[in-house]
Amino acid sequence: MRILVVGREGQVARSLAERASSHGVSVTLLGRPDLDLAAPASVIAALRSVGGDVIVNAGAYTAVDQAEREPELAKAINGTGAGAVAAAAAAMAIPVIQISTDYVFDGAAPEPYREDDQPAPLGIYGASKLLGEQAVIAATDNHVILRTAWIYSPFGKNFVKTMLRLARERDEIAVVSDQIGSPTSALDLADGIMMVCRHLLDRPDDPALRGTFHMTGTGSASWAEFAAAIFEQSARLGGPSARVRPIETAAYPTPARRPAQSQLDGSRLAAIHKVVLPPWRTSLENCVGRLLSEHSYQERSS
Numbered sequence: 260m261r262i263l264v265v266g267r268e269g270q271v272a273r274s275l276a277e278r279a280s281s282h283g284v285s286v287t288l289l290g291r292p293d294l295d296l297a298a299p300a301s302v303i304a305a306l307r308s309v310g311g312d313v314i315v316n317a318g319a320y321t322a323v324d325q326a327e328r329e330p331e332l333a334k335a336i337n338g339t340g341a342g343a344v345a346a347a348a349a350a351m352a353i354p355v356i357q358i359s360t361d362y363v364f365d366g367a368a369p370e371p372y373r374e375d376d377q378p379a380p381l382g383i384y385g386a387s388k389l390l391g392e393q394a395v396i397a398a399t400d401n402h403v404i405l406r407t408a409w410i411y412s413p414f415g416k417n418f419v420k421t422m423l424r425l426a427r428e429r430d431e432i433a434v435v436s437d438q439i440g441s442p443t444s445a446l447d448l449a450d451g452i453m454m455v456c457r458h459l460l461d462r463p464d465d466p467a468l469r470g471t472f473h474m475t476g477t478g479s480a481s482w483a484e485f486a487a488a489i490f491e492q493s494a495r496l497g498g499p500s501a502r503v504r505p506i507e508t509a510a511y512p513t514p515a516r517r518p519a520q521s522q523l524d525g526s527r528l529a530a531i532h533k534v535v536l537p538p539w540r541t542s543l544e545n546c547v548g549r550l551l552s553e554h555s556y557q558e559r560s561s
């Protein structure tokens with residue numbers, strides 16, 4: 260199986276590349292300048308010239324606050340660009356997996372969101388990702404939209420790395436405790452994506468395997484609880500730690516509003532694709548351990 264991935268240095272793209280060999284698959288990463296999601300003509304040209312069995316779009320404009328100032332660019336990359344990837348998949352007669360987000364929901368629901376709950380994004384990033392979902396659905400039936408959330412990994416930018424950096428500088432960090440979601444390891448997500456890819460290729464005409472699914476780490480937390488767990492594990496391994504001061508969202512003003520409760524119900528994915536990702540604390544431990552060993556290596560060699 261040859262998987263074509265849109266995205267090169269991103270968390271999910273790099274995780275797919277790292278996990279490929281353990282699934283016996285080949286992964287090719289495509290990105291700028293060859294494939295620019297903001298330039299739709301480059302998308303089909305780049306995907307066609309490499310070729311593959313399935314496309315995973317892990318490329319996106321992910322700067323949630325900055326998107327409020329660059330709505331046209333965010334919508335071009337996450338909306339039109341995602342549609343161009345799906346149209347290319349349709350032209351190549353192969354399936355496409357589009358990665359989407361919990362931020363398509365407003366977070367007002369009391370319970371975890373199901374796939375058919377009404378999206379109502381609070382900010383430009385979420386709105387642009389919702390446009391992407393709609394563009395993929397319009398371009399091809401042979402798609403899976405995977406909504407995930409709160410991704411962390413040893414790669415790229417993420418909350419775990421931010422917290423470890425801040426803990427090296429401060430004793431106490433104020434973190435919002437009234438936004439609840441499900442931290443998701445990009446490496447676990449990569450494993451789940453590859454299982455879904457396999458099912459799509461094994462049963463090319465089965466509509467039940469297609470459509471929208473929720474895939475996050477098992478369990479939930481507030482950002483403050485997530486931060487506390489990061490420091491607990493870091494401290495245990497001799498890494499940096501800080502006190503977490505739980506605060507309300509109102510005390511941490513940001514350009515973009517974020518959902519208060521964006522847990523995603525994964526039962527459709529579990530029932531149909533038999534994929535359940537590990538508990539987030541277990542995977543966090545691996546990630547923190549790896550980040551600390553990479554950091555101490557860098558310090559020794561610099």
Ligand SMILES: NC(=O)C1=CN([C@@H]2O[C@H](COP(=O)(O)OP(=O)(O)OC[C@H]3O[C@@H](n4cnc5c(N)ncnc54)[C@H](OP(=O)(O)O)[C@@H]3O)[C@@H](O)[C@H]2O)C=CC1
Pocket residue numbers: 265266267268269270271272290291294295296297316317318319320321336358359360361388407408409410411415416
């Ligand atoms: N991060 C998170 O917490 C969550 C992310 N998601 C979704 O998961 C997917 C992967 O996210 P993640 O890996 O964390 O994102 P990252 O921000 O780590 O990576 C984004 C990737 O998109 C690429 N990219 C950005 N703009 C363009 C463009 N114009 N043309 C081509 N490639 C582009 C980047 O390329 P380059 O390397 O060149 O910068 C990078 O490889 C995205 O769809 C995101 O919306 C969903 C839920 C949570």
Ligand SMILES: Cc1cn([C@H]2C[C@H](O)[C@@H](COP(=O)(O)OP(=O)(O)O[C@H]3O[C@@H](C)C(=O)[C@@H](O)[C@H]3O)O2)c(=O)[nH]c1=O
Pocket residue numbers: 321322323360361362407408409410417418421432433434435438482511513517
């Ligand atoms: C750094 C920091 C953040 N916060 C708050 C701000 C925000 O409400 C919350 C998370 O901050 P971040 O900006 O890291 O997270 P954010 O960029 O909102 O993360 C989102 O990214 C996109 C791409 C997604 O798709 C989402 O699933 C989600 O992962 O924590 C604090 O309270 N204290 C802090 O010191």
Ligand SMILES: [Mg+2]
Pocket residue numbers: 368370371372373376
């Ligand atoms: Mg509901």
